[in-house]
Amino acid sequence: MELNVIQKIAIFALPVIFAITLHEAAHGYVARMFGDRTAEMMGRITLNPLRHIDPIGTILVPAITIFLGGILFGWAKPVPVNFGNLRHPKRDMLWVAAAGPGANLVMALFWAAMVKFAHLIVGSDYAQPLALMGMAGVSINAILAALNLLPIPPLDGGRIAVSLLPARAAYALSRVEPFGLFILLALLFTGLLGTLIGPVYELIQTVSLAVFGLNF
Template sequence: MNFIQTLAISALPIIFAITLHEAAHGYAARHFGDPTAWQMGRISLNPLRHVDLVGTLLVPALILLISAGGLLFGWAKPVPVNFGNLRRPKQDMLWVAAAGPGANLAMALGWALVLKFAIGSPEFAYAEALREMALVGVRINGVLMVLNLLPLPPLDGGRIVTSLLPHRAAWKFSQLERWGFPILLALLFLGVLDTILRPLLWLFNSLIRTLFGF
């Protein structure tokens, strides 16, 4: 499969995985009392409202090209959340943060169902393309879910940890947020991030295979 074919098949699951992750944060924030994202028109299932030219389109395309389809990564425009507006800021932060990875889990399960259908159905014109698209959907959502659950601010996992810690420890831990992205980049370039993610993704994929009988 050439790059153009890989890009065409991967585009839909990648865009939805990245953008609906952000939309889920907005829905959860509104539910728990913060209307910021809703007032800015960011609570939407329309991917165009969340697409970031660089993070949603250019970076995933370049990574697909460089890795020959072996790696997927990207981001969308972050949904604005004012945690101070939440009814119980510290406790509700957990649910707002968990909504993004939760959306990725739901999409991974949905794509796994599509894959099960495509594998079990008689061959048809686009059967192979559908199988490949479903595989990408499971893979990208698994990566985004596991990556975002790492306990490092400003990742969702970091906000979940902040929510669970006592107030003083939570405040100190949250100070890591300014260094979160540089730390993540350092882990990526040093190969540590791959070492951390690989066994977690293996476990996730094993659970998917067990659940759906692949």
């Protein structure tokens, strides 16, 4: 089914907003578990999308990428985490960082379940829109999980790598953080980003659907 731009935005809007919102809220929640209450004090441990939305990164950029048909790309306002407040900063950083992609994996399974439910109500007026939104949700969360697992600070994968590497290597990698966004944009515009995250994206998407007996 070929969708026009308005239909695409209508189908992708909810999955995009909640994929980014829950990703960020998960960081704050796990940080609080390990001793840092910065996000909580700033009201960022919430499922209210308005607390996390960045007008450019959450709305404009994803809308443009959907319109152009490229890799869905976007971001929310980062949840503030003071790693110095964590009980074991280097070790606990791993769990705080992993919480975001972990939330996306859970959401990919949720949207796959919605696709399965849509198959069970075939004939209903809601079946096709729900199936399309479900597939969009699986795809979006698979992309965000794969993207954020790249070992480039300040992405979650970069923080996970800093947590796992020996002190000297971890320090060297952490110094890349100010240039992380520029590296990411360079990968995006050269087409290398899709090559790097493609296999992980496809794996997450395939497994999420297979759990419910669905094929991509």
